[in-house]
Every structure is written in structure tokens, then in C-alpha cells.
Amino acid sequence: MPLPAHLSSLFRNLFRKSGKERELNDEVHAYVRELTGEKVRSGMHYEEARRAAAIELGGVEQVKEAVRDVRRGHMLEQLLQDIRYAARALRKNPGFTAVAMLALALGVGANTAMFSVVYGILLRPLPYPDADRIAVVYMHWLPWDNPRANMSMADFLDWKSQTTSFEESSLYASVGRRFDLTGAGDPEQVSGASATSGFFGVLRARPIVGRTFLAGDDQPASARVAVIGASLWQRRFAGRADALGQPIILNGVPCTVVGVMPESFHFPLANSEVWTNLPVVPPKRRGPFFYRAFGRLKPGVTLQQAQAEANAIGRRIEQANPTVYSHLDLPVISMRDAMVGDIGTPLIVMLCAVCLVLLIAVVNVANLMLARATVREREMALRLSLGAGRGRLVRQLLTESVLLSGLGGIGGLALAYLGIVFLRAANPGNLPRITDIHVDGTVLAFLLLISLLTGILFGLAPALQSARADLSSTLKEGGRGTTGGLRQRTRSVLIVSEIALSLMLLVGAGLLLRSLLRLQRVDAGFHGAPEHILAMTVSPANRRYADEATGIAFYGRLLDRVRQLPGIRYASLSDGLPPDQEGDADTFVIQDAAPRTSGNPVVTVDTVSPDYFRTMGIGLVRGRAFEARDGRESVPVAMVSESFARRFLPGEDPLGKRIKESGPELTFLPFREIVGVVADVKYTGLDANRQAAYYLPYTQNYTRRTFLVVNSSSDSAGDAANLAPMLRREIQAVDKDVVVAWVSTLQQAMRDSVARPRFDAILLMLFAGVALLLAVIGIYGVIAYAVAQRTHEIGVRMALGACRADVLHLVLRQGARLAAMGIAVGLGGAFMFTRLMRTLLFDTSVQDTFTFAAAAVGLFAVALLASIIPAHRATRIDPLSALRN
Amino acid sequence: MTRPAKQTNLLQGTLDLLIFKALALGRMHGLGIANRIGQITNGTFQVKPGSLFPALHRLEEAGWLASSWGESENNRRAKYYTMTPAGKRRFQTETREWGKISLAMAAALQAS
Numbered sequence: 001m002p003l004p005a006h007l008s009s010l011f012r013n014l015f016r017k018s019g020k021e022r023e024l025n026d027e028v029h030a031y032v033r034e035l036t037g038e039k040v041r042s043g044m045h046y047e048e049a050r051r052a053a054a055i056e057l058g059g060v061e062q063v064k065e066a067v068r069d070v071r072r073g074h075m076l077e078q079l080l081q082d083i084r085y086a087a088r089a090l091r092k093n094p095g096f097t098a099v100a101m102l103a104l105a106l107g108v109g110a111n112t113a114m115f116s117v118v119y120g121i122l123l124r125p126l127p128y129p130d131a132d133r134i135a136v137v138y139m140h141w142l143p144w145d146n147p148r149a150n151m152s153m154a155d156f157l158d159w160k161s162q163t164t165s166f167e168e169s170s171l172y173a174s175v176g177r178r179f180d181l182t183g184a185g186d187p188e189q190v191s192g193a194s195a196t197s198g199f200f201g202v203l204r205a206r207p208i209v210g211r212t213f214l215a216g217d218d219q220p221a222s223a224r225v226a227v228i229g230a231s232l233w234q235r236r237f238a239g240r241a242d243a244l245g246q247p248i249i250l251n252g253v254p255c256t257v258v259g260v261m262p263e264s265f266h267f268p269l270a271n272s273e274v275w276t277n278l279p280v281v282p283p284k285r286r287g288p289f290f291y292r293a294f295g296r297l298k299p300g301v302t303l304q305q306a307q308a309e310a311n312a313i314g315r316r317i318e319q320a321n322p323t324v325y326s327h328l329d330l331p332v333i334s335m336r337d338a339m340v341g342d343i344g345t346p347l348i349v350m351l352c353a354v355c356l357v358l359l360i361a362v363v364n365v366a367n368l369m370l371a372r373a374t375v376r377e378r379e380m381a382l383r384l385s386l387g388a389g390r391g392r393l394v395r396q397l398l399t400e401s402v403l404l405s406g407l408g409g410i411g412g413l414a415l416a417y418l419g420i421v422f423l424r425a426a427n428p429g430n431l432p433r434i435t436d437i438h439v440d441g442t443v444l445a446f447l448l449l450i451s452l453l454t455g456i457l458f459g460l461a462p463a464l465q466s467a468r469a470d471l472s473s474t475l476k477e478g479g480r481g482t483t484g485g486l487r488q489r490t491r492s493v494l495i496v497s498e499i500a501l502s503l504m505l506l507v508g509a510g511l512l513l514r515s516l517l518r519l520q521r522v523d524a525g526f527h528g529a530p531e532h533i534l535a536m537t538v539s540p541a542n543r544r545y546a547d548e549a550t551g552i553a554f555y556g557r558l559l560d561r562v563r564q565l566p567g568i569r570y571a572s573l574s575d576g577l578p579p580d581q582e583g584d585a586d587t588f589v590i591q592d593a594a595p596r597t598s599g600n601p602v603v604t605v606d607t608v609s610p611d612y613f614r615t616m617g618i619g620l621v622r623g624r625a626f627e628a629r630d631g632r633e634s635v636p637v638a639m640v641s642e643s644f645a646r647r648f649l650p651g652e653d654p655l656g657k658r659i660k661e662s663g664p665e666l667t668f669l670p671f672r673e674i675v676g677v678v679a680d681v682k683y684t685g686l687d688a689n690r691q692a693a694y695y696l697p698y699t700q701n702y703t704r705r706t707f708l709v710v711n712s713s714s715d716s717a718g719d720a721a722n723l724a725p726m727l728r729r730e731i732q733a734v735d736k737d738v739v740v741a742w743v744s745t746l747q748q749a750m751r752d753s754v755a756r757p758r759f760d761a762i763l764l765m766l767f768a769g770v771a772l773l774l775a776v777i778g779i780y781g782v783i784a785y786a787v788a789q790r791t792h793e794i795g796v797r798m799a800l801g802a803c804r805a806d807v808l809h810l811v812l813r814q815g816a817r818l819a820a821m822g823i824a825v826g827l828g829g830a831f832m833f834t835r836l837m838r839t840l841l842f843d844t845s846v847q848d849t850f851t852f853a854a855a856a857v858g859l860f861a862v863a864l865l866a867s868i869i870p871a872h873r874a875t876r877i878d879p880l881s882a883l884r885n
Numbered sequence: 886m887t888r889p890a891k892q893t894n895l896l897q898g899t900l901d902l903l904i905f906k907a908l909a910l911g912r913m914h915g916l917g918i919a920n921r922i923g924q925i926t927n928g929t930f931q932v933k934p935g936s937l938f939p940a941l942h943r944l945e946e947a948g949w950l951a952s953s954w955g956e957s958e959n960n961r962r963a964k965y966y967t968m969t970p971a972g973k974r975r976f977q978t979e980t981r982e983w984g985k986i987s988l989a990m991a992a993a994l995q996a997s
Contacts, residue, residue: 027915027964031934034916037959056933063934070943
């Protein structure tokens with residue numbers, strides 16, 4: 001048969017259906033008439049013959065259906081028919097459709113959004129060739145005890161001279177990644193890195209214009225060069241090729257532009273735009289610990305081998321420097337793990353949480369489907385008796401489920417898209433690789449898979465059950481579903497699991513919330529009103545201030561001007577700021593103290609102007625604060641924090657003791673006399689314990705970037721933030737090349753410092769809220785259905801004298817039993833789930849009794865509340881009408 | 886009625902061949918074909934409408950049969966089927982194939 005004939009029969013079957021159907025009908029009936037006639041001729045009565053013919057035929061509709069099954073295109077036709085029918089069924093029941101779709105959209109959407117985040121951060125390969133060969137080398141040493149600490153130049157040189165595992169390696173400054181860019185155009189602050197020659201080679205990144213660093217670019221006498229990012233190239237040079245060879249001024253140092261990196265290149269930060277060569281000057285001491293090393297492994301060398309080698313090198317460094325390190329490791333970590341950092345745990349917790357949400361959504365929809373299957377039992381039985389095959393019915397029901405989950409999937413896609421837009425906009429606490437997060441093909445495939453599996457999962461069970469339904473009993477008038485009891489039990493199991501899952505999420509969210517509240521109540525150590533304290537970074541980046549005396553004089557002029565401004569009570573400088581902006585941290589020695597055998601601890605070093613403590617409201621405990629008389633040439637002085645005094649000068653009077661910064665190697669530095677002790681302040685985050693700090697006067701320790709901190713008078717109208725433009729004008733009136741960046745009130749800074757935990761808590765609370773809502777819908781549905789089923793029984797009870805309270809009690813008891821079972825199971829689940837969260841919690845146990853109890857009681861109350869409506873309805877059942885029906 | 890349907894499902898090729906054979910005499914309506922098959926197989930195959938009609942429609946869609954409405958011997962309207970030229974060729978090849986298969990089967994079953 002030629003192809004056109006095939007097509008024309010397909011066409012006729014699909015679109016000329018009514019003609020074909022009529023003809024088929026005529027044909028079957030003609031057959032019956034012929035058969036009847038034959039039987040009459042063989043001597044039967046007409047009526048008897050007709051009956052016999054009908055029995056022999058076995059049902060007109062069944063024969064017709066058998067013919068339809070062999071027709072060309074009948075699968076497609078049935079599919080279209082099924083879809084049309086499913087759409088009609090869903091439209092006819094908008095409440096069911098809306099709830100089921102919403103539940104699925106929430107489950108699928110939240111999953112896709114979280115999966116996109118996890119995929120973007122944890123799974124997507126880094127954008128460098130053979131990125132799995134790149135490793136970062138950290139230092140872990142005591143007494144500093146940070147498992148991923150930076151290293152000093154000296155440690156890097158020791159490691160580099162001894163390692164044979166890496167084909168190329170580089171060191172870049174991990175502190176001070178903001179560069180003040182001055183010269184032509186407005187001064188601005190850009191993110192970048194100064195790095196030794198191998199930087200681009202390790203990453204195998206190539207410039208789009210010019211060159212990157214050459215092998216000799218990191219010698220002490222090398223000329224300063226800069227490689228710039230494409231965005232900076234466009235912004236400052238309008239993308240002109242003659243940018244090469246032009247000077248730009250970074251932190252006051254003129255650098256020659258030698259190359260441009262593509263727009264896609266961002267390292268070490270997502271917004272890095274400038275890279276300058278780091279000259280390797282042979283260091284005089286161990287420290288400062290500003291640097292991070294990374295390298296590309298030689299072919300065939302594993303991370304483990306490199307680690308084993310680094311361990312040996314670390315041991316040698318440790319033995320050679322016993323006064324600095326009491327213990328030293330060099331952790332070698334793959335670049336991906338290094339970039340992902342400690343985000344892994346919260347992501348996995350969130351992923352588990354959304355999986356729970358999806359599970360709840362699926363359970364909820366399955367529940368709705370079961371309820372609907374009961375209602376539709378008669379419809380199904382009718383269709384079976386009209387000639388539909390059971391396989392066909394299952395297919396029909398599956399079509400409905402898949403259509404529903406498909407719609408839910410589309411809703412989920414929209415939600416996921418919005419969710420990712422929200423996540424990227426919020427970027428809580430600097431998620432790494434945030435630019436790698438978007439809804440893409442992989443994620444979409446994942447979404448479709450979830451939708452489909454969900455559809456099949458919740459569609460199949462009720463569908464199979466419906467198709468097995470016993471025809472005669474179901475079709476009987478008023479027939480109650482024979483499978484009703486089983487279904488009710490299934491639904492109860494589903495509800496119990498739904499409540500259990502919700503409880504797990506509630507407990508998780510509760511723990512995060514409790515931890516967050518505790519974190520926010522932590523005393524950062526300053527007592528000025530945070531909304532009245534405004535801080536901004538000020539960097540006199542211009543070459544004019546390279547000289548210490550000029551720079552300090554500039555700061556003095558600036559402070560004098562700012563103090564005169566209306567509304568300013570105190571103005572001061574500090575290169576560190578609570579709660580989490582540590583300016584500097586270093587080792588120290590105390591004069592005449594016994595040499596420490598366990599290495600030199602690192603403490604916070606803060607360089608401040610005299611009014612800093614008054615500006616911030618940091619209490620002076622003993623002695624005096626810095627004063628104007630502590631000038632450049634006067635006696636070197638220092639102040640220490642209470643913790644410092646307690647830890648390093650126990651039982652002694654700290655006043656008059658003499659300390660020196662930067663460890664025993666820097667013999668040329670003078671000892672400083674401790675003149676005062678101040679209250680502890682948190683500089684390394686609210687959750688950190690380290691509060692030992694010492695302070696230096698800004699006149700005796702020139703820093704080229706500092707915070708200008710002002711305290712506005714509390715009676716001045718509005719927020720201190722309103723002062724920012726005025727202050728900026730004043731600073732630039734003193735010198736227009738001074739870079740002003742990062743303006744924030746302390747209130748904002750405190751809020752920002754807990755952005756990540758707050759975000760985690762909000763996200764989990766959102767999930768828990770969705771879960772709770774779905775559970776409430778579920779429990780309401782089950783109880784309401786049970787009441788409807790038991791109308792007759794309740795009517796009888798009332799007729800026999802049960803009062804309303806008894807009925808209320810009867811129904812509520814059912815709800816309470818389900819809730820109690822769910823909570824019992826959920827508490828067990830929550831113990832397992834929250835174990836994942838240990839590292840996310842501040843000062844809160846993963847088995848916090850209060851949280852567990854509150855979540856359980858709260859959920860129980862909500863579950864009871866959800867059963868009250870149907871229970872109340874049950875009390876209004878009219879015994880007479882219930883019995884009549 | 887389910888049993889013979891199952892049987893002919895197993896022997897779909899057989900049913901097709903029997904329909905061809907019945908129609909080799911000329912055009913026939915559904916009941917006529919069923920009766921003819923019963924007659925030529927000595928009653929071994931009682932083809933029921935549940936299997937006959939799907940087979941007829943399948944063969945027609947394949948282009949091997951053609952159908953038209955006509956008057957039955959009892960002056961009733963009935964649908965008549967005939968073999969198309971393609972159907973006749975198909976009948977010949979299938980007959981040959983069947984001959985081979987039945988010889989092979991008989992030999993196989995008699996082998997010791």
C-alpha cells in the first residue's frame with residue numbers, strides 16, 4: 001500500500017471519524033440482523049434468534065472497540081481523546097485542580113530552584129581547562145587554628161622550593177582584594193588580586209588582548225603591570241586597543257596595562273576586574289598571613305600524593321620555626337572544594353528540605369487523587385461496562401495525572417525561575433559561584449523528570465485500584481466503594497507521613513530561627529546606637545599620600561573638618577569594625593615575658609583615632625584612651641582588650657606593660673607601652689570567640705585604608721545614613737582623589753553580618769510553612785471525607801442519644817490520633833534530619849528540647865484546628881435526613 | 886467469547902489466511918465469511934465477530950481487501966468484502982509460506 005493511502009486512512013481515522021463510526025455501527029448491526037435472519041430460517045423464534053445473535057456477538061460496543069483498536073492512528077486518537085477528557089475532568093473540578101497544581105508547583109519549583117543552586121555551585125565544572133587538576137594550598141597551624149588559613153610569603157617560598165607535585169604554582173594576596181583606581185576619570189574601587197607570575201598559567205586563562213604576566217614579572221625590581229578585565233577595559237578605555245601600555249593607578253601605584261582578560265574570566269572573586277603582579281620580596285619574617293597559594297598538579301600526580309608531600313614540607317617548616325608554629329599542616333584542596341567552602345552543608349540541608357517539601361506535595365496530591373478516585377468509582381465502572389478496556393482506563397487516568405503534573409511542572413518552572421532571580425538578587429552572605437546559577441537545560445530536564453515521576457507515582461496507584469473495581473457492587477444504586485476502607489487506610493498512612501515530614505521541616509526551621517535569634521542577641525561589644533553610627537572606607541590612594549607623614553596629616557585634617565559638620569557628635573578612624581570586619585591580625589610579643597613554647601598566637605590589631613571608643617560606645621575599663629598627645633614622635637603606645645589582658649597577662653596589671661606587634665622576628669619595631677584596657681569587641685563575626693585585640697593609634701601606624709566612623713547626634717532627624725552624601729563631599733573637598741567606598745550604618749553592618757544564617761532560616765521557614773499548609777489541607781481533606789462517609793453512622797449515634805460534644809469528640813479524636821502518630825514518626829525523622837545541621841547552628845543544640853517540643857505542640861494544635869471544621873459540620877448532621885438517605 | 890478471541894490472537898496469521906481463502910470465491914459479507922470459514926475447516930474454527938471484524942478492518946486498512954455496501958441474499962443491506970489485486974498477491978505468498986511452515990512443523994513433530 002503506497003504511502004499516500006496510508007496517510008489518507010490515517011487522516012480519515014483521525015478527522016473523518018463520524019463517517020467511519022457510522023459505517024462501523026451499520027456494519028455490526030447488519031451482521032446481527034443477518035445472523036438473526038439465519039437463526040430464524042433455521043427454525044428459531046424471532047425474539048429467541050435475536051437474543052442468541054446478541055449473545056454470539058458478545059456486545060456491539062465491545063466489537064466496535066476491538067475494531068477501533070486495530071485502526072491506524074488509534075493510539076494517537078486515543079491520546080488526544082484522553083487529553084481532551086482529562087482537561088475536561090480537571091476543569092470540572094477547579095478546587096481539586098488548583099490545590100493539586102499548587103502543591104506540585106511548590107514542590108517541583110522549590111526543588112528545581114534548589115537543584116539549580118546546588119548544581120551551579122557544587123556540580124557544574126569550573127570554567128577553566130582541566131579544572132580538577134587545580135588545587136589550593138592552605139595553612140593550618142597552631143595556635144592560630146583555622147583549618148583553611150592563609151599563608152605568609154615565607155611559607156609559600158619554602159613550599160614552592162620543595163614541592164615536585166605541581167607543574168605551575170602561584171601566590172596571590174587574599175587580603176586587600178579591593179584596589180583604589182585613580183587617575184583619569186572618577187576614582188573608584190575595583191576588585192582584583194595581586195599575584196605572582198604563574199597566576200594565569202595555573203588557570204590556563206588566555207587574554208583577549210595583549211599578554212598576561214611573564215615569568216620575570218614577580219621579581220622585586222619588576223615594573224608594575226596590570227591585566228584588566230573586559231568590563232574595566234570598556235569602562236575606562238572604551239575597549240580601545242591603545243589601552244595597552246597606558247598607566248592606571250592602583251592603590252597609588254602606577255601600573256602599565258599589558259593585557260585584557262575575557263568577560264568570562266573572574267578569579268578569585270566573581271567581580272574581580274584587575275590583576276597586578278606581586279613582587280616576591282624575600283621576607284624578613286613569617287607573616288603577614290595575607291596570601292593564598294594554588295597550583296596545577298603535574299599529569300599523573302594525585303591530590304593525595306600532593307597532600308602527602310605537603311605534609312612532609314609542613315613538618316619541616318614547623319621544625320624550622322618553633323617559635324611561630326607549634327603545629328603546621330598544609331592542606332591541599334581541590335579548587336572546586338576550596339571555592340565551595342563551607343556552603344556544602346547548608347546546601348545539602350536545603351536540598352533535603354526541598355525534597356521533603358516535594359514528598360509532602362506528592363503525598364498531598366496522591367491523597368487528593370485517592371479521594372477523587374473514590375468519587376469517580378461509579379464513573380469508572382460505567383465506562384468499563386460500556387466497553388472500555390481496563391488498560392484503557394489506566395491509560396486514561398495516567399493521562400490525567402501526567403497532564404496535572406505537567407501543569408504543575410510549568411507552574412514549578414515559573415516558581416523556580418522567580419526563586420533563582422530572588423536568590424541571585426539576595427545573594428545571601430556571598431554564595432560562591434553565584435554567576436553560575438541559572439535555570440538551564442539540565443535543570444529543566446530534572447524538572448520534567450520530577451514532574452513525570454510525580455505524575456506516574458500518584459496517578460498509578462489510584463488508577464490501578466479504580467480499574468480493579470468490582471463492577472456490579474459499584475454500579476448498584478448508592479453503592480459505597482468496596483475499596484473505601486482500604487483507601488481510607490491508605491489516606492491515613494499518607495496523612496501520617498505528611499505530618500511527620502512537616503514536623504521534620506518545622507523542627508529544622510525552628511532550630512535555625514532559635515540559633516539566629518541567639519546570634520542576633522550576641523553583644524558585639526559596642527554600645528552606641530547602631531543606627532546612629534555611620535562608617536565608610538576612606539583610602540588616600542593617591543601617590544601624594546605614599547609618605548606616612550602626609551597621610552597621617554591628611555587623616556588629621558579630615559577628622560577636623562568632619563567634626564565641624566552639623567549633626568556629628570564624634571568622628572574617628574579605625575581600620576577594623578564590628579561585627580565582622582577585622583582590619584588586621586598579627587602576632588605580638590610582650591617584653592620580659594617568658595617565651596611562649598606553643599607558638600605565637602594571632603590577635604586582632606586595630607589602628608584607631610582617639611575618639612573611636614567614644615564614637616562606638618566601647619567602654620574604657622582601665623587607664624586611658626589614646627589622646628591627641630600620642631603623636632608620631634611621642635612615646636609608642638597601645639591599648640588592649642579585656643580578653644587580651646586576661647589571656648596573656650593573667651593576674652598582672654597590664655598598664656605599663658610593653659608589647660610589640662608582628663612577632664619576635666621584627667627586631668627593629670619599638671616596644672609600646674600599654675596605656676589602657678577597653679571592653680571586648682567582636683571583629684571576626686558574632687559567632688566567633690576570638691576577642692583578644694590590641695589597638696594602635698593611627699598616628700603611629702599608618703594604614704592606607706581605614707573606616708571613617710561617625711556618631712550622629714541622636715536628636716538629628718532621621719537615619720545616620722542620610723549623612724553619607726555630605727561626608728563624601730567633605731572628604732573629596734579635602735582631596736578629590738580620595739576613594740570613598742562601602743558606606744553603611746552599623747545597624748546595617750550588624751544585619752549584613754547575619755545575612756547567611758538569616759537567609760537559611762527564612763528559606764527553611766518558607767519550606768516549613770509550605771509543608772504545614774499542605775499538611776493542613778491534607779488532614780482537613782481526610783477528616784472531611786471521613787465525616788462524609790460516616791454521615792449515616794453519626795446520624796444513628798445522634799438518633800440513639802449522642803450529644804454534639806460526643807460527635808465533636810468522635811471526629812476530633814480521629815484527627816488527634818493521626819496527628820499524634822505523625823508527630824511520633826516525625827520526631828524520629830527530625831532527630832536524623834537535624835544532625836545534618838550541626839555546623840549551621842550557633843549556641844543551639846541539634847536536639848534542642850524547646851524547639852522539638854514547640855514544633856510538636858504547634859503542629860498538633862494546627863492539626864486539631866484543621867479537623868475542627870469538619871468536626872463542627874458533623875455536629876450539625878440532622879439525624880432524620882442522615883437516616884433517610 | 887474471550888477464549889476464541891485469544892486463540893485467534895495466537896493464530897492471527899491463520900485467520901488472515903482463512904479470510905483470504907474464503908474470499909477467493911468472490912465477494913462476501915461478514916457473516917458469510919464466518920460461515921465459509923466454519924465450513925471449509927469442518928467447524929474447527931468458529932470465528933466470532935470480536936475477532937472477525939478487527940481482522941477485516943486491519944486487512945482493509947492494509948489495502949488487501951476492499952469493501953462496499955450491497956444487498957444480501959435476504960435483501961438486507963450488508964457490507965461486502967473483496968480481495969484487491971494486492972490482496973491476491975499477498976494470498977499467494979502467504980499460502981506458499983504456510984505450506985513451508987506446515988511441512989517444517991510436521992517434520993519437526995514427527996522427528997524422533
